[in-house]
Amino acid sequence: MQIYLPIAEVSVNAFLLLGLGGMVGILSGMFGVGGGFLMTPLLFFIGIPPAVAVATEANQIVASSFSGVLAHFRRKTVDLRMGTVLLIGGLIGAALGVVIFNYLKSLGQVDLLVTLCYVVFLGVVGGLMFIESLNALRKSKKGVSAPPKRRQRGWVHAMPFKMRFRTSGLYISVIPPALVGLFVGVLSAIMGVGGGFIMVPAMIYLLGMPTKVVVGTSLFQIIFVTAFTTMLHATTNFTVDVVLAVLLLVGGVIGAQIGTVIGARMPAEQLRVLLAALVLAVCGKLALDLLIEPSELFSLGTGGGH
Amino acid sequence: MLKRLLVALALCASPALAVEEEVVLGLSQDRVAITANFDGSEILVFGAVKREAPIPSGPPLEVIVAVSGPSSPVTVRRKERKLGIWVNTDSVLVDEAPSFYAVATSAPLNEILSDIEDLRYSVSIERAIRSVGAAMNIRGAQEFADAVIRIREHESLYSIREDTVAVDEQTLFRTSIEMPADLTEGDYVARIFLTRGGSVVSQFETTIDVRKVGLERFLYNMSRQQPVWYGLMSLVIAIAAGWGASTAFRLLRE
Numbered sequence: 001m002q003i004y005l006p007i008a009e010v011s012v013n014a015f016l017l018l019g020l021g022g023m024v025g026i027l028s029g030m031f032g033v034g035g036g037f038l039m040t041p042l043l044f045f046i047g048i049p050p051a052v053a054v055a056t057e058a059n060q061i062v063a064s065s066f067s068g069v070l071a072h073f074r075r076k077t078v079d080l081r082m083g084t085v086l087l088i089g090g091l092i093g094a095a096l097g098v099v100i101f102n103y104l105k106s107l108g109q110v111d112l113l114v115t116l117c118y119v120v121f122l123g124v125v126g127g128l129m130f131i132e133s134l135n136a137l138r139k140s141k142k143g144v145s146a147p148p149k150r151r152q153r154g155w156v157h158a159m160p161f162k163m164r165f166r167t168s169g170l171y172i173s174v175i176p177p178a179l180v181g182l183f184v185g186v187l188s189a190i191m192g193v194g195g196g197f198i199m200v201p202a203m204i205y206l207l208g209m210p211t212k213v214v215v216g217t218s219l220f221q222i223i224f225v226t227a228f229t230t231m232l233h234a235t236t237n238f239t240v241d242v243v244l245a246v247l248l249l250v251g252g253v254i255g256a257q258i259g260t261v262i263g264a265r266m267p268a269e270q271l272r273v274l275l276a277a278l279v280l281a282v283c284g285k286l287a288l289d290l291l292i293e294p295s296e297l298f299s300l301g302t303g304g305g306h
Numbered sequence: 307m308l309k310r311l312l313v314a315l316a317l318c319a320s321p322a323l324a325v326e327e328e329v330v331l332g333l334s335q336d337r338v339a340i341t342a343n344f345d346g347s348e349i350l351v352f353g354a355v356k357r358e359a360p361i362p363s364g365p366p367l368e369v370i371v372a373v374s375g376p377s378s379p380v381t382v383r384r385k386e387r388k389l390g391i392w393v394n395t396d397s398v399l400v401d402e403a404p405s406f407y408a409v410a411t412s413a414p415l416n417e418i419l420s421d422i423e424d425l426r427y428s429v430s431i432e433r434a435i436r437s438v439g440a441a442m443n444i445r446g447a448q449e450f451a452d453a454v455i456r457i458r459e460h461e462s463l464y465s466i467r468e469d470t471v472a473v474d475e476q477t478l479f480r481t482s483i484e485m486p487a488d489l490t491e492g493d494y495v496a497r498i499f500l501t502r503g504g505s506v507v508s509q510f511e512t513t514i515d516v517r518k519v520g521l522e523r524f525l526y527n528m529s530r531q532q533p534v535w536y537g538l539m540s541l542v543i544a545i546a547a548g549w550g551a552s553t554a555f556r557l558l559r560e
Contacts, residue, residue, distance in 0.1 A: 011487030063548030234537030
């Protein structure tokens with residue numbers, strides 16, 4: 001069944017969108033990631049204009065994170081204070097990101113910027129995750145399960161404006177979390193992702209937050225930052241396609257439920273290796289597109305690019 | 307004096323000549339509604355040639371049907387290898403390029419329409435695109451105009467289909483124009499040319515109204531006119547859909 005998307009102005013198969021949503025949903029349920037970093041490139045591949053894909057994906061992430069954060073609120077694993085600090089940084093970052101996005105769009109370089117961001121971040125995160133999980137896998141085979149030592153007495157603790165975060169059991173400066181939030185906000189606006197794949201490692205390794213509050217807190221921040229990004233894109237670029245968002249979402253939510261069941265039955269180390277391989281595969285595909293001579297050297301954009 | 311009279315006569319005579327053969331046209335539909343499940347459309351174009359006098363002798367009557375969508379400027383960018391990766395470098399602004407352009411003819415176009423007439427009426431795809439302001443300092447500005455045609459032909463937005471207009475007894479003609487699913491809305495202009503021996507003897511023009519309707523119309527208008535409310539509505543709908551779907555799934559499993 002073909003469906004005409006009112007804002008993207010392209011006609012696509014509704015079942016393809018539901019299927020894509022479902023597939024990414026399964027992966028996000030299995031690995032506990034948002035899946036924006038997979039969905040946005042997939043939308044490029046099926047011919048959705050990049051600007052629409054990025055803006056619509058932000059809208060979808062709001063909704064898919066919403067049901068997630070409710071579950072974490074019930075379990076009281078959201079550090080609201082830390083979330084708010086991350087959020088303030090995130091909102092500033094998102095505004096900055098949209099400004100950069102619109103500026104590069106006028107230069108005709110937005111596709112390059114988005115692709116480069118994806119290659120760099122997916123490459124770094126995927127590579128680190130791959131090495132780390134391979135090591136963990138090797139250790140678990142040897143039967144030695146040494147708990148990772150957390151060094152918390154670094155530069156993070158030497159900064160001013162200290163604040164007490166009770167839920168996380170931390171007493172640290174607000175500057176590092178605000179900066180992490182800001183950085184993730186920029187990425188969210190440019191790449192159409194929630195940024196969990198950057199924020200979660202940063203919260204664990206950089207801020208030293210306990211693992212159990214990390215996911216809920218990052219979801220809390222992601223909801224508000226992506227909602228803000230959606231509003232910015234909707235009011236400056238008019239590129240949020242609500243029909244596309246809903247189709248992806250319905251597939252995504254159902255997929256996520258199935259993914260959670262599969263994920264619970266698989267060993268954690270193997271899951272991490274798989275996720276790392278997946279991230280590196282997406283990264284490799286995007287990198288190849290930049291390196292190999294494209295079959296069509298020309299591209300069309302709407303006029304009046306000044 | 308005599309000269310002036312001759313000129314005046316000639317001026318009177320030429321329009322009189324032009325209406326000797328006239329097009330009477332029918333369209334299977336003069337409006338295309340883009341609905342949520344719009345999957346392209348086929349428009350039947352048919353008509354007859356009305357004439358007071360018997361069919362003129364000489365080269366046979368040929369028919370050209372050209373349908374064009376609303377024109378807008380297009381920025382064409384070219385990729386080049388910089389530092390090992392392919393990036394957009396040069397760009398050319400093509401002043402006017404129709405979003406859709408389809409030509410159907412009763413015989414190969416270059417046989418039934420002379421270059422001069424093509425220039426005058428802008429019938430062929432190459433002529434329908436205007437790039438007057440193309441910067442001269444960029445080498446091969448023509449390449450950029452060609453790229454517009456190539457890319458849009460690939461997306462079946464531009465097409466030229468020769469020998470697809472059926473003409474009976476130099477009087478009745480019919481053809482069909484396929485419109486793809488990825489249409490932009492606006493007033494589409496259908497032009498019909500009758501030619502003899504390469505020159506246009508009659509021309510007829512009508513519009514086809516291509517509009518989003520229903521939900522598509524509503525969402526599009528809202529996103530442009532009330533972007534803030536549209537953004538908020540998108541968020542609410544998405545959250546409700548996501549929350550609803552996950553709740554429904556949980557209830558189903560229990």
